[in-house]
Amino acid sequence: MSRLDDELKIAFQRQEPPADFAAHVLARLNEASVPQARPTVWQRLASVFAMPRLGYAAVGAMALLLIIIGIALLRSPRPAGVENNAPQVAISPGNPASEKPAAGNATPEQNASDKLKSGQPEDGTNASLSSTTAGHHAEPSSRPGGSHRLISHRAPVVAQQSQPQPSAEALAAKEKVLFALQITSETLNDVQRVISDDRPQDEKPEPVQKR
Amino acid sequence: MKSQTRRFLKIILPGLLLVALAATASAQDARIQMSQLDRFNDLADKVISIDVNESLINLAKSVLNPKRSPNEAKIIDILSGLKGVYVKRFEFDKEGSYAAADVEYIRSQLSGPGWEHIANVRSKREGSYDVVLMYEGTIIKGLAVLAAEPRALTVVNVIGAIDLAKLRDLEGNFGIPKFGLEQMPGITVHDNRKDKQPQDEQKKPQDEQKKPQ
Amino acid sequence: MVGWEGTTTLEQATEARIEQALARSAAGDQLAFAEIVRQHQGMVFSLAYHFLRDRWLAEELAQEVFLNLHQNLSAIKSPAHLTFWLRKVTAHRSIDQTRRQKVRPQVSLDDVPEPAAHHVEEDFMLSEALRRLVETLPEKARMVIILRYQEDLEPAEISKVLDMPVNTVKSHLRRSLALLRDKLSRSLGEALV
Numbered sequence: 001m002s003r004l005d006d007e008l009k010i011a012f013q014r015q016e017p018p019a020d021f022a023a024h025v026l027a028r029l030n031e032a033s034v035p036q037a038r039p040t041v042w043q044r045l046a047s048v049f050a051m052p053r054l055g056y057a058a059v060g061a062m063a064l065l066l067i068i069i070g071i072a073l074l075r076s077p078r079p080a081g082v083e084n085n086a087p088q089v090a091i092s093p094g095n096p097a098s099e100k101p102a103a104g105n106a107t108p109e110q111n112a113s114d115k116l117k118s119g120q121p122e123d124g125t126n127a128s129l130s131s132t133t134a135g136h137h138a139e140p141s142s143r144p145g146g147s148h149r150l151i152s153h154r155a156p157v158v159a160q161q162s163q164p165q166p167s168a169e170a171l172a173a174k175e176k177v178l179f180a181l182q183i184t185s186e187t188l189n190d191v192q193r194v195i196s197d198d199r200p201q202d203e204k205p206e207p208v209q210k211r
Numbered sequence: 212m213k214s215q216t217r218r219f220l221k222i223i224l225p226g227l228l229l230v231a232l233a234a235t236a237s238a239q240d241a242r243i244q245m246s247q248l249d250r251f252n253d254l255a256d257k258v259i260s261i262d263v264n265e266s267l268i269n270l271a272k273s274v275l276n277p278k279r280s281p282n283e284a285k286i287i288d289i290l291s292g293l294k295g296v297y298v299k300r301f302e303f304d305k306e307g308s309y310a311a312a313d314v315e316y317i318r319s320q321l322s323g324p325g326w327e328h329i330a331n332v333r334s335k336r337e338g339s340y341d342v343v344l345m346y347e348g349t350i351i352k353g354l355a356v357l358a359a360e361p362r363a364l365t366v367v368n369v370i371g372a373i374d375l376a377k378l379r380d381l382e383g384n385f386g387i388p389k390f391g392l393e394q395m396p397g398i399t400v401h402d403n404r405k406d407k408q409p410q411d412e413q414k415k416p417q418d419e420q421k422k423p424q
Numbered sequence: 425m426v427g428w429e430g431t432t433t434l435e436q437a438t439e440a441r442i443e444q445a446l447a448r449s450a451a452g453d454q455l456a457f458a459e460i461v462r463q464h465q466g467m468v469f470s471l472a473y474h475f476l477r478d479r480w481l482a483e484e485l486a487q488e489v490f491l492n493l494h495q496n497l498s499a500i501k502s503p504a505h506l507t508f509w510l511r512k513v514t515a516h517r518s519i520d521q522t523r524r525q526k527v528r529p530q531v532s533l534d535d536v537p538e539p540a541a542h543h544v545e546e547d548f549m550l551s552e553a554l555r556r557l558v559e560t561l562p563e564k565a566r567m568v569i570i571l572r573y574q575e576d577l578e579p580a581e582i583s584k585v586l587d588m589p590v591n592t593v594k595s596h597l598r599r600s601l602a603l604l605r606d607k608l609s610r611s612l613g614e615a616l617v
Contacts, residue, residue, distance in 0.1 A: 004601060004604065004605055004608075005573070007550055007551065007554055008554060008569070008572075008573040008604075009573050009576075010551055011550075011551035011552075011554040011555050011558075011573070012470075012474050012555070012558075012569075012570055012573040012574040013470075013574070014466045014467060014470040014574060015466070015469065015470045015473055015474075016465070016466050016469070017465050017466070017469040017482075017483055017486060018483070019322075019326070019327045019328060020327070020328040020331065021461070021465050021469070021483070021486070021487075022327065022328065022329045022330075022458045022461040022462045022465065023328035023329060023330060023331035023458075024487060025458070025461050025487050025490045025491065026329075026330055026331070026332075026454055026457070026458055026461075027331065028487055028491060029454065029457075029491060029494055166273070166274040169270065170270050170271070170273055170274045171274060173267045173268075173270040173271040173274075174270075174271040174274045174275065176261065176263055176267065176271070177263050177267060177268055177271035177290065177296065178271075178286065179261065180261045180263045180296040180297075180298050181286070181289065181296065181378070181381055182381065182382065183259065183261070183298050183300065183365075183367065184296060184298065184354075184356070184367045184369055184378060185378055185379055185380075185381045185382040186382050187356050187358055187365055187367050188342070188356060188375065188378060188379045188455065189379055189382050190340070190358060191330055191332060191340045191342055191356065191358070191455065192379070192453065192454060192455050194332050194334050194337045194340055195330065195332055195454045195455075196452065196454070327462065329455065329458035329459065329461075329462055330454070330455060330458055342455065342458075344462070346462075374441065375455065375456075375459065376441070376444050376445065376448060376456065379455075
């Protein structure tokens, strides 16, 4: 490589545009979206079937899994002797902000949470996590029946028995981390929704393929 | 020999300290200061404040099992690059409860060196949203989202190697219900609106008793 | 970047991410599109800037390239195709822009800086001198030089980007480099072999 080649490479090194370049592009995208011809009813119908095969397979597998889990939950009663160490959440329909746990379902974790409500600090975990229902993200509970419902997100019993029991501290850390990630995920998706919703109505194209 | 060792240590130790500081500094570069928003802790109707540092993340990973469910595998994948997740969310009962200055306090940090805007949305109905990333080469090492809505203010700061797509895919897939979180172990309820109610309710019976007399 | 099972190289990981972002963008995900913009903005902006030598114009043109990309996302087959497409569109738009302006900056040898003492400034001045000299080349030859030295493309790749025969590309390179060498050596008093 000659010296001229080297000097030319130095002279024509890539330069970055201003830091908010991407934001400007998005802004222009939303301001001046080109009106596209509205797809016909047939085209919209065809788009439903335009999902890749893998997408169909994944949706089918998810649906099947949910059905199996649902049937399993309905059929199998909780064995009396099995200790339920997993954190459980009581949901009272119509009042997501309710503090009261479901009657008769107090677990060691619930008692710990009650203690924390009274102001006792939690050991081991860093900083406090004060939380309520995220009202912005909560959907109104419209479950029929009006009875308290326990949602358990514990691991299958077989898997739990073969693994050493995780500490309450670790479980609490896990829930905290998941909660944080959930809010992050929701906020990012909110941004995406606002970007999509804020495009001019009359110019808003119908996306042919939806995620 | 001893004097040589001492001399050696005198040279090496400051160097090591500098390297450690630089590493810490580079990890901290993506950290947003949110302490000024703490004044809303008592003013807001609902407050969510989460500080998750690297040790908590590692503790959480220790109880996740990728073989248990695809979701857990995804979460572990995301967590493997993360060093911290910091969230502050304030919900108010009426609009105008926070000032533009509060938003600017955060936004000014997001305009600092290293941060790059990838979304900058201003909506009259929904409020304003800023999404900024900090890169190291092609790897994202920091994310900050500022959502200034009419009745809510949310700041999210994620530090570490992030995959935005995977993060967004997680919504609703945690096995945590989207509401009713206050019964989780280790979580204290902080709802200013509910705290006010008992006092009001207590007053009522007394007033009703007084009236007939 | 460490995956769950084993380790993937940085390039593979980046390419996988871009591929995912492409799919999402085509489905209307604007944040994913913003990631694509972020990954490629340097390349697109630089090509335009080095060609047009006007920062504002280059920024405008680069934005238009990405807006154009957004309309043609469904046609992009892969990350490699994306890079090729961006280079091609940027190059052609830059050339069209110059033709529309009908401005060919004329730099006389007098404007080329005098030889300076050998320190850091000289390197900067040499780079600037080179850029100004390249600016005086005909459009296609200018773009060939920029694609060669900014993007490190081989003549065969340049010919595909510019829709030009390979021999024409090589000819442009040869003549342009000879011209640059000649002009620089006369003005700076040193030979750049």
